[in-house]
Amino acid sequence: MRRLVWNALDEPGREAALARPVQVQAVNLREVVRRIVAEVRRHGDEAALRFTASYDRCVLKRIEVEPREFDQAEAALDPALKAAIREAAGRIEAFHRATAPLPVAVETAPGVRVERVLRPISRVGLYVPAGSAPLPSTALMLGVPARVAGCREVVLCSPARPDGRCDPAVLYAARVVGVHRVFKLGGAQAIAAMAYGTASVPRCDKLFGPGNAWVTEAKVQVSTDPQGAAIDMPAGPSEVLVVADAQAEPAFVAADLLSQAEHGPDSQVLLVSPSAPLLDAVAVEVERQCAALPRADIARQALTNSRVIEVDSLEQALEVSNRYAPEHLILQVAEPRGWLARVESAGSVFLGAWTPESVGDYSSGSNHVLPTYGYARSHSGVSVASFQKQISVQELSPDGLRAIGPCTVTLAAAEQLEAHRRAVTFRLAALNAEVPVA
Numbered sequence: 528m529r530r531l532v533w534n535a536l537d538e539p540g541r542e543a544a545l546a547r548p549v550q551v552q553a554v555n556l557r558e559v560v561r562r563i564v565a566e567v568r569r570h571g572d573e574a575a576l577r578f579t580a581s582y583d584r585c586v587l588k589r590i591e592v593e594p595r596e597f598d599q600a601e602a603a604l605d606p607a608l609k610a611a612i613r614e615a616a617g618r619i620e621a622f623h624r625a626t627a628p629l630p631v632a633v634e635t636a637p638g639v640r641v642e643r644v645l646r647p648i649s650r651v652g653l654y655v656p657a658g659s660a661p662l663p664s665t666a667l668m669l670g671v672p673a674r675v676a677g678c679r680e681v682v683l684c685s686p687a688r689p690d691g692r693c694d695p696a697v698l699y700a701a702r703v704v705g706v707h708r709v710f711k712l713g714g715a716q717a718i719a720a721m722a723y724g725t726a727s728v729p730r731c732d733k734l735f736g737p738g739n740a741w742v743t744e745a746k747v748q749v750s751t752d753p754q755g756a757a758i759d760m761p762a763g764p765s766e767v768l769v770v771a772d773a774q775a776e777p778a779f780v781a782a783d784l785l786s787q788a789e790h791g792p793d794s795q796v797l798l799v800s801p802s803a804p805l806l807d808a809v810a811v812e813v814e815r816q817c818a819a820l821p822r823a824d825i826a827r828q829a830l831t832n833s834r835v836i837e838v839d840s841l842e843q844a845l846e847v848s849n850r851y852a853p854e855h856l857i858l859q860v861a862e863p864r865g866w867l868a869r870v871e872s873a874g875s876v877f878l879g880a881w882t883p884e885s886v887g888d889y890s891s892g893s894n895h896v897l898p899t900y901g902y903a904r905s906h907s908g909v910s911v912a913s914f915q916k917q918i919s920v921q922e923l924s925p926d927g928l929r930a931i932g933p934c935t936v937t938l939a940a941a942e943q944l945e946a947h948r949r950a951v952t953f954r955l956a957a958l959n960a961e962v963p964v965a
Contacts, residue, residue: 528784528798528813530806530835533847545851547766547900548793548832560715560744567719572726578716585687585711590727592693592709597702600695612663612700615890619671622892627675627911638927642920647677650729651914652721652756653706654736655685657713660790660822661694668894668909669735670704676914681706682731684721686713714738715745722749722756730756735909737762737896740793759913760898760906765790766797767884768853770844770866771809773802775859779880780805781812783857784833785826786885788817792828797851799836799844806835845869852903855884872904925958 531544566574572590580586601609631643653669656662666683673681683706685697693711701709710728712720718738724730734746734756743762749755767787771780784796800806813830817823838844841860848856852872860866863878870876874897877884888895898906923931932951939947 528796528810528830528833528835530810531837533799533836533838533843541850544834544836545797545847547764548795556740556744557748560741560748563715564719564722564745564748567716567725568723571720571724572728575712575716575720575725575728578714579687579712582714582716583686583689585689585691587687587691587711590710590712590725592698592711596692597698597709600693600698601702603695604699608696609699611890612667612696612703615664616667616671616700616703618890618892619667619894620675623672623675623894623911628915628917636927636930638924638929639931640922640927642922644918644920646916646918647679648732648914648916649678650680650682650731651678652731652734653681653683654717654721654734654738654742655683655697655701656736656738656742657686657688657694657697661685661697663694663696663700664889664895665736666697666700666706667704668896670701670706672894672909672911673735673914674705675911678914680708680729682721682729683709684712684717684728685709686717687711715741718742718745718749722752723754733757733759733914735759735896735913737765737899739764739791743900759896759909761902762896762899764793764795764899765855766795766853766899767855767857768797768799768848768851769857769859770841770848771798771800771802771805771859772841772861773800773805774861775800775802775805776880777805777808777812778816779883780809780859781816783859783884784809784813785816785820786883787855788826788829788833789820789822790825790829792825793832794829796829796833797836797853798834799838799847801838801840801844803837806837810835841866842869848873852898852901854897854899854903855887857882857884872901874898874903874908928954929958 576587628645630645633641635641651673655665683701685693687693720728721731721734746758747761750758765787769780769783787794787796817826820826849871854874856873857877858866875887887893894909896909932955935951936948
C-alpha cells in the first residue's frame with residue numbers, strides 16, 4: 528500500500544490519491560461492453576451462450592436453472608451453512624420490514640387530501656456475482672427486499688461454474704428468499720439479457736446488484752437507453768476506507784482492509800489516520816495477515832491500488848473520507864458515534880472496534896449492495912424502497928378547490944400557462960354557479 532501525507536499533496540496529487548483504479552480502463556471497457564450488450568440485444572440466447580462459453584469457459588445447452596438443480600444444491604450444502612443463510616435472511620428481513628416506506632395521507636388544506644401510495648416494481652432482475660468467489664449473501668440482500676416490496680416476478684442471474692452449474696449456496700439462498708427464476712448468466716451478457724429480454728430470460732423493469740467493472744458499465748449503458756432498464760445504482764468493485772486513531776488495534780484495522788482487498792484485484796482499500804505509529808503498525812499487520820490468506824494473490828493485487836494516508840487530525844480524516852465517499856466507512860476511533868455527524872457521504876458506516884465490515888456483508892441485517900466509485904455522494908444503498916414506486920394521489924372537495932384554486936391560478940398565470948389557469952377558473956366559476964368565461 529502506497530503511503531502518502533495529505534498535506535504534502537497538491538490538488539492534482541490529492542485527486543490521484545483518491546482515484547479509483549478501474550477508471551483508467553474506462554474507455555476501452557466501454558467499447559467492449561457496448562458490443563456485448565448489442566450482440567445480446569440482437570441475437571438473444573445465442574449471443575448470451577456464446578459469451579458464456581468465451582468468458583466463463585462454460586458450454587451450456589440451457590440457460591435456466593431447473594427445479595432438480597435447486598434440490599441437488601440444497602442436498603449438497605452443509606446443514607450449518609443452510610442454517611446460517613436462514614438466520615441471516617431473518618435478520619435482513621427484520622431490518623428491511625422495519626425501514627420500509629409507508630403510505631402517507633395528509634390534509635394540506637381543508638378539503639385537500641394528498642397521499643403517497645406504494646406499488647411494487649412488477650419484474651426485477653437481480654445480479655449475483657460468482658466469479659472467483661460466489662456470493663450467496665448478495666442473493667439474500669437483493670431477494671429479501673424484493674419479497675418485502677411485493678414484486679410480482681423476481682429473476683436472478685449468476686455465472687455458472689465450468690461444470691455448468693450455479694453455486695449451490697447461491698441457489699439455496701435464492702430459494703430461501705423466494706426468487707422465482709434463476710439463469711446461468713454472468714457479466715455484461717447477463718445485464719443485457721435482463722434489460723432487453725431473450726427467448727429464455729424475461730425482460731425486467733429494473734436491475735439490481737453489484738459486480739465487476741464490466742457489470743457496472745453494462746448497467747450504466749442499459750440504464751441510459753429508453754428501451755433498456757432502470758438500475759439500482761452503479762455498484763462496482765468493493766471498497767473500504769478506514770479512519771483510525773492512535774488507540775485503534777492494528778490487527779483489527781489490517782483485517783478490515785484485507786477483508787475488502789480479497790474481493791477482487793480491482794477492489795480498493797484506504798486507511799486514513801493522524802497517527803504515524805498506527806500507520807506503521809498496520810502496514811506490518813497487513814503483510815503478516817495477507818501471507819496467510821487463501822486469496823493472498825488477489826488481495827496483493829488490490830493493495831497495489833490502495834493508499835495509506837497520513838492526516839493532521841481526525842477532522843481532516845473525515846474531510847478526506849467525505850471527498851472519497853466510500854462504499855464502506857469504518858470508524859476505528861475512540862467514541863466513534865461522536866464522529867457520525869461529520870459523515871456526509873458513505874454507503875454504510877461501521878462504528879468502533881467491535882463492528883467489522885464483515886457483519887454488514889452477511890448478518891447484521893443492513894444491506895450490503897451499496898454505491899461505489901464515489902456515487903455515495905448522491906446514491907443510497909439498496910432498500911425496500913428501491914423495489915417500489917411511490918405514486919402521489921390528490922383529491923379535492925369543492926371547498927378544497929375554493930381554498931387553493933386562487934393560489935393555483937396566480938402561479939399558472941405567472942408561468943403564462945393559460946390552459947392550466949382555465950382548468951381551475953372554469954371549475955371555480957361552476958362552483959359559484961356562474962357561466963364559465965374565457
